[in-house]
Amino acid sequence: MPRQLGELEDTVMTRVWQWNRPVTVREVLEDLQQERSIAYTTVMTVMDNLHQKGWVRREVDGRAYRYTAVSTRAAYSAALMNEAWSQSDNPAAALVAFFGMMSAEQREALRDAMRVVVPTFPEPAESRPEDGAPADEAPPESGR
Numbered sequence: 001m002p003r004q005l006g007e008l009e010d011t012v013m014t015r016v017w018q019w020n021r022p023v024t025v026r027e028v029l030e031d032l033q034q035e036r037s038i039a040y041t042t043v044m045t046v047m048d049n050l051h052q053k054g055w056v057r058r059e060v061d062g063r064a065y066r067y068t069a070v071s072t073r074a075a076y077s078a079a080l081m082n083e084a085w086s087q088s089d090n091p092a093a094a095l096v097a098f099f100g101m102m103s104a105e106q107r108e109a110l111r112d113a114m115r116v117v118v119p120t121f122p123e124p125a126e127s128r129p130e131d132g133a134p135a136d137e138a139p140p141e142s143g144r
Contacts, residue, residue: 004080005055012046013055017073022059022066 005013015028029043047067050056058065088094102110 003053005076008042008046009050009055012043013050013069013073013076016056016067016069020069022061022068024061024064024066026064 025044025047029040032038051058056067058067
């Protein structure tokens with residue numbers, strides 16, 4: 001399970017995820033300097049730490065490295081949510097509380113996600129015909 005990113009790590013990873021291409025320390029530095037004063041060595045250290053932690057891979061490009069995200073921001077967010085949920089002593093109550101905190105837009109995103117995921121879940125037994133066949137299949141012929 002990934003550990004939550006620190007503030008500066010998240011700021012750097014946000015750029016890497018948004019740009020969705022190999023990036024250099026210099027590119028990230030120049031972008032960050034539009035918002036704050038930050039040293040090249042600080043950004044270089046953060047990107048090296050992200051590499052050591054497995055968040056980015058890097059390839060040599062001349063005298064520098066180009067860094068690429070190993071996974072997506074969505075996968076990172078999902079892993080954090082799953083970890084938090086699995087740590088609960090009452091997962092159902094945690095989900096109810098989480099759903100209660102959602103905005104209307106988040107609830108709509110959840111509905112959209114459920115439409116994608118639910119067809120892959122097995123159908124509950126009580127919604128199947130008595131012979132146990134899935135509801136959308138005809139029962140096998142008796143061979144008479």
